[in-house]
Amino acid sequence: MAASLEGTIFLAHHLLRYGIIYFGIYLLGKSSYRILLHPLARYPGPVLARISPFWRTHAQYSKRAHLIYQDLHQTYGPVVRDGPNSLSFSDYHAIKVIYGRGKDSFSRPNTFPTIGINSEHPPIFFAVDAQTHQSARRKVGGAYTMTTILTMEDQIDKIVQQLEDRLDEEAANESYFDFSKWINYFTVDIISDLAFGESFGCLRTCIDANGIISGLQGGHVFAIILSVVPSLGTLFSGPLSKYLKPPDNQGIGLALKVAANIVSERYKQPSEKKDLLNAIISSKDPDRSPIHRDQVRGEVVAALVAGGDTTAMSILGCVGFLLRNPGVFSKLREEIDTAYSEGHLPQDQVPRYADLAKLPYLTAVINETLRFSPSVGAAFTRRTPEQGVEILPGYYVPGGTEVGVNNWVIGRSADLYGKDVEKFRPERWLEDDAKTKLMKDYEFAFGHGARICIGRNLAFVELFKTIAELVRRYDIIPRDLNRLWTEELKLFLYKSDMMVTVKRRHI
Numbered sequence: 292m293a294a295s296l297e298g299t300i301f302l303a304h305h306l307l308r309y310g311i312i313y314f315g316i317y318l319l320g321k322s323s324y325r326i327l328l329h330p331l332a333r334y335p336g337p338v339l340a341r342i343s344p345f346w347r348t349h350a351q352y353s354k355r356a357h358l359i360y361q362d363l364h365q366t367y368g369p370v371v372r373d374g375p376n377s378l379s380f381s382d383y384h385a386i387k388v389i390y391g392r393g394k395d396s397f398s399r400p401n402t403f404p405t406i407g408i409n410s411e412h413p414p415i416f417f418a419v420d421a422q423t424h425q426s427a428r429r430k431v432g433g434a435y436t437m438t439t440i441l442t443m444e445d446q447i448d449k450i451v452q453q454l455e456d457r458l459d460e461e462a463a464n465e466s467y468f469d470f471s472k473w474i475n476y477f478t479v480d481i482i483s484d485l486a487f488g489e490s491f492g493c494l495r496t497c498i499d500a501n502g503i504i505s506g507l508q509g510g511h512v513f514a515i516i517l518s519v520v521p522s523l524g525t526l527f528s529g530p531l532s533k534y535l536k537p538p539d540n541q542g543i544g545l546a547l548k549v550a551a552n553i554v555s556e557r558y559k560q561p562s563e564k565k566d567l568l569n570a571i572i573s574s575k576d577p578d579r580s581p582i583h584r585d586q587v588r589g590e591v592v593a594a595l596v597a598g599g600d601t602t603a604m605s606i607l608g609c610v611g612f613l614l615r616n617p618g619v620f621s622k623l624r625e626e627i628d629t630a631y632s633e634g635h636l637p638q639d640q641v642p643r644y645a646d647l648a649k650l651p652y653l654t655a656v657i658n659e660t661l662r663f664s665p666s667v668g669a670a671f672t673r674r675t676p677e678q679g680v681e682i683l684p685g686y687y688v689p690g691g692t693e694v695g696v697n698n699w700v701i702g703r704s705a706d707l708y709g710k711d712v713e714k715f716r717p718e719r720w721l722e723d724d725a726k727t728k729l730m731k732d733y734e735f736a737f738g739h740g741a742r743i744c745i746g747r748n749l750a751f752v753e754l755f756k757t758i759a760e761l762v763r764r765y766d767i768i769p770r771d772l773n774r775l776w777t778e779e780l781k782l783f784l785y786k787s788d789m790m791v792t793v794k795r796r797h798i
């Protein structure tokens with residue numbers, strides 16, 4: 292008995308020892324191959340990134356990947372190998388090749404969890420190959436044009452008014468409060484009102500509707516992990532998916548459930564309301580047949596996930612940079628006050644977007660905000676086509692490689708924006724027509740080409756209105772200008788804990 296136990300221990304010990312040795316040899320062989328013989332071997336990058344995907348996971352997980360990628364390109368140049376099979380580009384010319392429009396667009400790596408999505412009728416964000424994406428996007432494009440979005444302006448204005456009511460209450464309290472919370476609630480109320488047919492009422496009730504906002508932010512951890520180890524994504528669509536479903540009483544699970552209910556209600560009881568939900572429902576396939584209900588459901592959830600926090604972070608960024616640059620703030624306020632005194636803006640209502648878009652300095656401030664601190668601080672990557680492609684002159688990239696351009700890094704391209712890229716200087720958008728045209732051609736805060744942000748018209752309407760109203764009506768005093776906010780990159784570049792006090796201006 293004792294002898295057989297000894298034998299078993301001896302065997303296990305040997306198996307473990309040789310297992311470790313063989314595994315070590317395998318890892319060494321694989322790493323050597325990736326460093327010396329892999330088709331991307333000629334591209335520079337940190338050793339750990341060249342042999343393992345975990346360098347990228349770690350960078351993303353550190354919550355400062357935007358800064359890590361900026362350093363990475365300063366150290367290694369315009370093309371860096373940031374994973375065994377992936378490259379990051381910092382030369383702005385790469386944008387048009389990687390993200391350019393057309394039937395030959397590069398596909399999106401399948402890196403996002405797709406629970407609750409019907410892969411036969413995916414919403415645009417989840418369509419992987421170029422053709423499926425193109426056909427899904429053609430159907431819903433009309434719902435997001437500026438003309439359609441402007442039919443919803445009165446509803447947006449109502450929520451701008453609710454934000455002002457909250458700020459007036461804070462002004463009466465004369466104490467510091469977290470401005471980022473109200474702006475988050477504000478953008479979620481707008482997108483839920485338009486896409487879900489009814490606002491979640493966060494501003495009204497002063498609470499994060501059943502944890503939807505915090506739940507969405509928590510979901511970014513999955514997105515980060517899956518972006519680096521896409522094979523894990525199969526778990527979410529395979530037989531295990533039912534065990535991995537998020538709980539449907541909070542966060543994204545609740546958003547999915549609410550979306551399913553409101554979409555079927557809207558089909559049962561059509562409404563005259565001018566909102567995104569109706570605009571999407573009335574979208575047609577190119578053959579004029581109605582859009583599939585599952586795509587509608589998916590688009591509604593995608594709008595909430597992609598359109599709430601992103602817009603909030605741009606509004607917060609803009610206010611923060613104005614506070615840090617009092618000269619810019621005064622110049623903007625003067626432009627807006629003059630527009631009122633000359634009768635170009637109405638005294639007794641939230642200004643119309645069409646009038647605000649005529650103000651050149653306001654437009655420049657918003658463009659500069661999107662360059663200086665884009666809400667999306669991680670790259671949305673693409674996969675190169677099978678035959679491979681020359682992305683920059685002399686930089687041939689084999690087929691099946693994951694390639695991307697980081698938004699934050701491109702916003703700091705001195706070739707594109709000039710040597711003073713580290714300064715928040717809206718004037719750069721107003722100085723020289725040729726330079727402005729180039730900067731606009733390569734604008735990247737909303738992505739580029741076939742998958743450029745479909746919600747950007749709505750984002751612009753929200754940004755112009757909110758910034759104009761805040762600058763016109765409030766003095767905003769930060770508690771500590773040197774510690775304006777906590778900034779963390781998840782998938783989006785989050786700003787939180789922005790403690791300020793506000794005073795209503797007497798105008």
Ligand code: HEM
Nearest residue numbers: 415416594597598601602605666671737738742744746750
């Ligand atoms: C300042 C605010 C916003 C920023 C910075 C932003 C940024 C982006 C970026 C960079 C992309 C491209 C992703 C890629 O290349 O794969 C994107 C796509 C998308 N955005 Fe936005 N976004 C904003 C607001 C919105 C809003 C308000 C909505 C919804 C109404 C929205 C809905 C979408 C959707 C559905 C996509 C997927 C488009 C496609 O794959 O064809 N976004 N956004």
